[in-house]
Amino acid sequence: MFKFELLKTAKDSKARLGKITTNHGEIETPIFMPVGTRATVKTMTPDELKEIGSQIILSNTYHLFLRPGTEIIEKAGGLHKFMNWDKPILTDSGGFQVFSLSDNRKITEEGVHFRSHIDGSKMFISPEKSIDIQNILGSDIIMAFDECAPYPVSHEYIDNSMRRTLRWAERCKVHHKNTDNQTLFGIIQGGMYKDLREISAREMVDMDFKGYSIGGLSVGEPIDLMNDILDFTTDFMPESKPRYLMGVGSPDYLFEAVERGVDMADCVLPTRIARNGTVLTHNGKIAIKNALYKEDFSALDKECDCYTCRNFSKAYIRHLFNVDEILGMRLATIHNLYFLLDMMKNIRESIRGDYFLEYKDDFYKKYGYK
Numbered sequence: 001m002f003k004f005e006l007l008k009t010a011k012d013s014k015a016r017l018g019k020i021t022t023n024h025g026e027i028e029t030p031i032f033m034p035v036g037t038r039a040t041v042k043t044m045t046p047d048e049l050k051e052i053g054s055q056i057i058l059s060n061t062y063h064l065f066l067r068p069g070t071e072i073i074e075k076a077g078g079l080h081k082f083m084n085w086d087k088p089i090l091t092d093s094g095g096f097q098v099f100s101l102s103d104n105r106k107i108t109e110e111g112v113h114f115r116s117h118i119d120g121s122k123m124f125i126s127p128e129k130s131i132d133i134q135n136i137l138g139s140d141i142i143m144a145f146d147e148c149a150p151y152p153v154s155h156e157y158i159d160n161s162m163r164r165t166l167r168w169a170e171r172c173k174v175h176h177k178n179t180d181n182q183t184l185f186g187i188i189q190g191g192m193y194k195d196l197r198e199i200s201a202r203e204m205v206d207m208d209f210k211g212y213s214i215g216g217l218s219v220g221e222p223i224d225l226m227n228d229i230l231d232f233t234t235d236f237m238p239e240s241k242p243r244y245l246m247g248v249g250s251p252d253y254l255f256e257a258v259e260r261g262v263d264m265a266d267c268v269l270p271t272r273i274a275r276n277g278t279v280l281t282h283n284g285k286i287a288i289k290n291a292l293y294k295e296d297f298s299a300l301d302k303e304c305d306c307y308t309c310r311n312f313s314k315a316y317i318r319h320l321f322n323v324d325e326i327l328g329m330r331l332a333t334i335h336n337l338y339f340l341l342d343m344m345k346n347i348r349e350s351i352r353g354d355y356f357l358e359y360k361d362d363f364y365k366k367y368g369y370k
């Protein structure tokens with residue numbers, strides 16, 4: 001089953017409070033979704049993810065199709081059983097990963113021919129194949145197969161790419177059978193061109209998907225351009241359905257997205273930067289390997305009550321990174337994920353209490369954004 005309830009919309013912005021219900025549980029929105037590309041949120045156990053408040057995780061068609069392959073996951077009884085995660089899972093359709101990971105790929109009307117980034121073998125993914133793979137994975141929310149166009153690129157390129165993505169979306173909808181256990185989202189493209197964004201949004205809305213992703217953003221464009229395209233696009237999206245902005249995850253991007261009516265977002269950033277010792281704090285990012293923290297026995301963030309901040313000091317975590325101990329990456333990941341998940345919880349509270357913009361302002365001042 002799939003249900004989205006719009007609980008409240010802010011008076012002074014497009015920020016909204018919602019709740020998604022799936023077979024594997026509820027998701028309060030706005031939500032940040034940790035990315036678990038190869039059936040794991042790197043260095044985290046499922047229990048640790050629940051402990052820090054993660055309600056849903058992402059995994060990936062492209063990666064899992066290559067390794068371990070769908071037959072193993074099918075034999076395991078699907079991705080939930082395979083990775084022992086009993087809450088909701090959202091999978092991306094693989095299109096974005098093909099373009100960002102494999103070279104000499106060839107896009108045709110039928111689908112995308114590419115070489116595996118693992119062993120260079122010839123591969124092919126079509127809209128139908130992407131739906132079949134996601135069906136075997138058994139994720140609760142699945143994505144239509146799309147092309148995320150590069151940036152910057154011509155209006156003509158985006159026009160052709162966006163219209164092909166519309167035809168692919170139609171094929172995904174026709175091919176998608178397992179509708180009560182899996183919910184298919186359409187992905188709106190159109191690059192940085194408002195006329196093409198409007199066409200894509202209107203045509204996708206006419207196809208009546210259960211939810212919509214905003215794709216083609218967070219591809220290197222300036223944040224102001226992203227915000228402008230995002231603000232324009234959400235106005236064409238139905239209020240009664242979830243809006244998922246793909247690939248967005250640093251604090252300012254999340255605040256700006258929520259303010260423009262986004263309900264869901266994902267990003268590899270917090271887990272990726274944690275593994276090289278960059279830690280998010282209420283006073284901005286810190287590089288924990290810096291000698292500055294050699295004898296600093298305070299917590300990473302004095303306002304954080306995560307497991308890492310309650311039990312370890314900067315000096316200890318700096319030591320772990322300096323001697324390349326795996327625990328360092330784990331403790332920094334726990335903290336960065338908790339930081340963003342807790343920030344989203346505070347954002348939900350601020351929408352509920354009608355002080356979202358004030359909360360955003362306070363956060364930006366302390367973080368050092370403005």
Ligand SMILES: CNc1nc2c(CCNCc3ccccc3)c3nc(N)[nH]c(=O)c3cc2[nH]1
Pocket residue numbers: 035036037058059060091092093094095096143146147148149187214215216217218219246247248266267
């Ligand atoms: C970072 N910026 C960015 N990411 C984008 C993604 C991938 C979002 N992350 C999904 C994921 C799921 C599991 C594991 C790893 C990643 C997109 N995905 C699709 N399908 N279409 C997009 O337009 C698109 C645009 C993006 N921009």
Ligand SMILES: [Zn+2]
Pocket residue numbers: 300301304305306307308309310335338
């Ligand atoms: Zn912490």
